[in-house]
Amino acid sequence: MTNPAENRITVGELAARFLESCGVRAAFGVISIHNMPILDAFHRRQKIRFVSSRGEAGACNMADAYARVTGTLGAFVTSTGTGAGNAAGAMVEALTAGTPLLHLTGQIESPFLDRDLGYIHEHPAQLAMLQSVGKAAFRIRNAETALATLREAHRLAFTAPCGPVSIEIPIDIQKQLMDLPEDLHPLPVRPVQPEPGGVQALADRLAKAKRPMLWLGGGARGARGAVERFVKMGWGVVTTVQGRGIVPEDHPACLGSYNLQPPSEKLYQTCDAMLVVGSRLRSNETLSYKLKLPQPLYRIDANPLAHNRGYTSDYFVQGDAEATLNALADLLEGRMNVDTALVEDVQKARAQAAASLEDALGAYATLKNEVGAQLGKAIWWVRDITLSNSMWGNRAPVLDHPRAGVHALGGGIGQGLAMGIGTAVANAEHELGRRTVVLSGDGGFMLNVGELACAVQEKADFTLILMNDRRYGVIRNIQDDIYGSRHAYVDLHTPDFAAFCASLGVKHLLLEKPADTAAVLQQAAGLRGPVVVEVDMNAWGPFQAKFAGPILKKD
Structure with missing residues (x-):
């Protein structure tokens, strides 16, 4: 006989099983007291790989990149209050890019919600905040409506224009027992047929x-x-x-x-x-x-x-x-x-446009060309907002796959490293067979540098090209162009990246001059796990032309 207890699950487990039915193979997030029923279900069931990011912003960027390269649902889990708030900027990026994401977040116990009691970890306007940085946001108020809410969130995430949808689940509701539904599949989302x-x-x-x-x-x-x-x-x-x-x-x-x-x-x-x-x-x-x-x-x-x-x-x-x-x-x-x-x-x-780009790069044309030559054509090309991406990464190397390019579309720096991790995890879990290559600047890299520890723990396979000029290069150029070369707040103290990478167990290669580019990238191509190739831009010298923000056309 069937044990009735086997057909009783928590709402937290329902969320985990629903993601499984959506084809999610990896989810990202930070464990906390307000999401443990969900993550405990991940752990017990072992159907979804859970990647422990070092911050909620990183988790969202990872899920965003995972969804972009696979064309499937991205999923990430945060805590309530500050934890959910930490993901806001990354959700704006996903909204800008039209990425279908499902964000599961906690909330304090239902009896104390919305009463302005100063309850620990409560964010009294969390739902409104999530609505403002995503496509929609819902609260599951009881077990009876949990599946319907999950299905509607999935439908909205995939309804054009796609985007991130949040669901907050109070911790007492996550723990609530319910009957296991017979059908956990999401609602079909049919393409818009033209008239x-x-x-x-x-x-x-x-x-x-x-x-x-x-x-x-x-x-x-x-x-x-x-x-x-x-x-x-x-x-x-x-x-x-x-x-x-x-x-x-x-x-x-x-x-x-x-x-x-x-x-x-x-x-x-x-x-x-x-x-x-x-x-x-x-x-x-x-x-x-x-x-x-x-x-x-x-x-x-x-x-x-x-x-x-x-x-x-x-x-x-x-x-x-x-x-x-x-x-x-x-x-x-x-x-x-x-x-x-x-x-x-x-x-x-x-050919004329490419030649003009080549002329503007000067010595850096070597790097542009050798990325494709040494790292191969079958790459996921992940980029942060940095001077080198604006100069050449947005147009080179040659891409051959509709989802090969992953970049910070909204213009925020510091998202490339986490996106690289999400891409590498997606490549492994979905057996996509491509190499993940990340282009980042030193300023953006330091913004979420803690995620490099996540990359080591997850054995994420990628090569990160770190363009180190020890400053915010684009901003400095704008200051030269408009502000009389008054270089305010752009020079950065950066660590010894070789020593820093060694402390984490990350392979580090220093690229000091253009003549070494082919050999260094060829060496990086033969290594597994996270690899950082640091380009010493001060040794290389400046670009032939200056990039000082988005190109404007004069009337």
């Missing part, structure tokens, strides 16, 4: 175009097969930084993410149509909306609010990128007569 008449109208507008361009954003990452149909029709392709790799960046028709350089803008003026798919046309990729894009400009987006944002849409179709592009290709294949010179012109524009 056929709208697709037909868009096809009619595009059919006569001779030099059409596709502009692909992060919302099109699942549409590679559909995009390939347009490439076969002769279309040119350009991507945002978030859309890199949807078309392999060494494809002749791909401009890569050289989307705002003068040769690209000149190319756009020879085109007679642009179709923007899954992109918000963000300010720093459009010269603050002054980049001259081809006209007419058409848009496809699952979010209806994208219509006329930033740029006026000559026609807009709401729909999932893959479904809408496939429906559009069905109507255009065999109907278009695209100029065969377009692809050649795309190649020329890309």
Whole structure:
């Protein structure tokens, strides 16, 4: 006979089992007295790998990167009050990037909630805070509604535009017993299907175009097969930084993410149509909306609010990128007569933009080129906000996978190390077979440097290229450009990174001069676990050109 006790579980265990049913293989967080029923269930069941981060911000960044590279749900667990608050900045990043995350957090005992008693660990406005930094936030108030709340949170996280959803569960509710539900699966989230008449109208507008361009954003990452149909029709392709790799960046028709350089803008003026798919046309990729894009400009987006944002849409179709592009290709294949010179012109524009980038880098062009040559093409390219990323990391090395690029889209520093850990864990748990490479500056690295201990404990496999100039390089350049070279608050005291890494058991390689780049990166490629390659930028010297913040276009 079945023991009735075997069919009784806590709400904390329900949360763990629900994540399992969502396909989550690794979750991240910090254990505390206000989440122990959840984490105890992880531990007992051994179905989900739990990564103990050193801070809640790191946990969220790890889950964010995990979700980005796998295309599945990211999950992280925090404590209540300060613990949940620590994750706020990282949740803003996930919201900006449109990453589907589920954040489980604790709360104090239900009888004392919302009574302004000064109860230990209470954050009286925690739910409002979480709502402000995520897509939505819920409180589970009893066992009876727990599964419904989890399912709705998952549905919202995956409903376009995707984003992080928080659920706070008071500790007494986490411990509450309930019957094990027969079905724990999440609700299906179906792609937004375009209205056929709208697709037909868009096809009619595009059919006569001779030099059409596709502009692909992060919302099109699942549409590679559909995009390939347009490439076969002769279309040119350009991507945002978030859309890199949807078309392999060494494809002749791909401009890569050289989307705002003068040769690209000149190319756009020879085109007679642009179709923007899954992109918000963000300010720093459009010269603050002054980049001259081809006209007419058409848009496809699952979010209806994208219509006329930033740029006026000559026609807009709401729909999932893959479904809408496939429906559009069905109507255009065999109907278009695209100029065969377009692809050649795309190649020329890309070559000119890449050459200009190479000239701006000076000695650092060696590093850019050797990353691809020594670490391989099959990489996860994870970047923090740092001078080197702005100069070259956002456009090189060549990426060949729609999810290969992971970066701090919202512009916050200090998130790259944790994102690298999350990516490495995802690569291992999902057997994705790629190398994780992280690009970080010394200032950002120090912001969450404690997560390097987490990387050692988890045996996270990655190579971190640490660009050390002992300062906030971009800010210093802005001060040179605008503030009369008054270098206030930008010079940084940094540790002896070799000694610091040794104290943690992290492999450290020093790269003091460009001539050693190939050998050092080749050595790093042969090592396992976390590896730090420190580039001594003061020994290398300055870039050939100065980067002083996002490029602006003068009227």
